Each structure stands twice: as structure tokens, then as C-alpha cells.
Amino acid sequence: MNVHAGDGDRHETPAERADRNWNDLLQEFRVLQTGVQVLGGFLLTLPFQSAFADLDSFQRGLYLALVLLATATTTALVAPIAIHRRVFRWRRKDRVVAAGHAIARVVLGLVSLLVAGIATFVFDVVVGRAAALAVGGAMTLLVLGSLVVLPFVVGGRAPGSGT
Numbered sequence: 359m360n361v362h363a364g365d366g367d368r369h370e371t372p373a374e375r376a377d378r379n380w381n382d383l384l385q386e387f388r389v390l391q392t393g394v395q396v397l398g399g400f401l402l403t404l405p406f407q408s409a410f411a412d413l414d415s416f417q418r419g420l421y422l423a424l425v426l427l428a429t430a431t432t433t434a435l436v437a438p439i440a441i442h443r444r445v446f447r448w449r450r451k452d453r454v455v456a457a458g459h460a461i462a463r464v465v466l467g468l469v470s471l472l473v474a475g476i477a478t479f480v481f482d483v484v485v486g487r488a489a490a491l492a493v494g495g496a497m498t499l500l501v502l503g504s505l506v507v508l509p510f511v512v513g514g515r516a517p518g519s520g521t
Contacts, residue, residue, distance in 0.1 A: 376451035383438065383458040390465055391435050397472055398428035409483075417482055424475045431468040437461050470501040 370378065401424055404410055413421065438458040445454060478494030 373449075373451065376455050379455045380442075380451055380458065383455065383462060386462060387435055387438065387458075387465075390462075390469060391432075394428060394431050394435060394469065394472070397476060398425075398432060401425050401428055401476070413483070416487075417479065420475065420479050420482070424472065424479060427468060427472050427475060431465060431472060434461055434465050434468060466505050470498075470505055474498045474501055 368375070401421070404421065438454065438461050441457050442454050474494055474497040477497045478490045481493040482490030
């Protein structure tokens with residue numbers, strides 16, 4: 359048995375590590391998928407509201423960009439599953455995990471844009487453009503802090519990267 363202790367005190371084979379990492383990624387994708395589905399569903403109901411006809415051209419453009427962003431995010435979320443289906447039982451789980459990890463990072467970026475964009479859109483419609491731009495900027499900073507800065511601070515440097 360080829361046992362590595364590369365993950366702290368874990369004693370697992372490369373195949374066991376790949377299985378564990380894949381399961382971790384799947385759980386993360388489940389959480390993200392639920393949030394994206396709720397946001398996307400919210401967006402898709404808007405054209406059927408009577409006030410939708412009152413949107414100005416900026417609001418309509420932002421709305422359409424958000425719909426495209428939500429559908430692109432949903433597509434990216436299911437891509438790892440398609441990859442897994444393609445190579446199922448080919449003993450390439452390490453490749454699936456690497457692809458899933460890269461896609462998860464892209465999805466986090468897409469979700470960040472979607473969250474900041476929806477907040478901007480709602481504030482633009484309800485309060486006005488100036489408030490929307492302020493909220494959009496604040497949400498962008500919050501998202502960057504939560505999804506970029508915080509993980510770096512908590513995680514520190516990658517193992518083996520030096521000091």
C-alpha cells in the first residue's frame with residue numbers, strides 16, 4: 359500500500375485522497391448550486407412583474423447581464439459533473455479533482471460578480487443610481503474581502519512555499 363502523510367496526520371493512498379478531495383468539492387458545489395439557483399430564479403421572475411416595463415436602458419442591460427451571468431455560473435457548476443461522467447472508472451480522479459478545483463475558483467468569481475450585480479440592480483430600481491453604485495462598490499469590496507483576502511489570511515501560505 360502506497361501511503362502518504364502529506365495532509366497532516368492523514369494516512370491515505372493517493373486514490374483515497376482523490377476520493378476525499380472530490381467529495382469535498384462536491385459538497386462545495388452543492389452549496390454554491392443552491393445559492394445560484396435561488397438568485398437565478400429570482401432574476402427569471404422579474405420580466406413577469408408589471409414594473410419591469412418601467413426599467414430604463416441601464417437597468418435592462420444590467421438585468422440581462424445578470425441573467426447571462428447566472429446561466430454561465432450554473433453551467434460552470436455542472437461542468438465538473440460532466441467531466442466526472444466522461445472519465446468514470448478510468449482511474450483519473452486526480453484529473454477530475456484538479457479540474458474541479460480550477461472550476462470552483464472560477465465559480466466563486468462568477469458568484470461574486472452575480473451577488474454584487476444583483477445588489478446593484480435592486481438598489482438602482484428601488485432607491486436610485488447613486489445608491490446603487492455605492493452599494494455595488496461596497497458589495498464588491500465585501501466580496502473581495504470574503505472570497506480573496508479572508509481565505510488568504512486564514513489559510514496563510516501554501517505548504518512548501520517557503521516562509
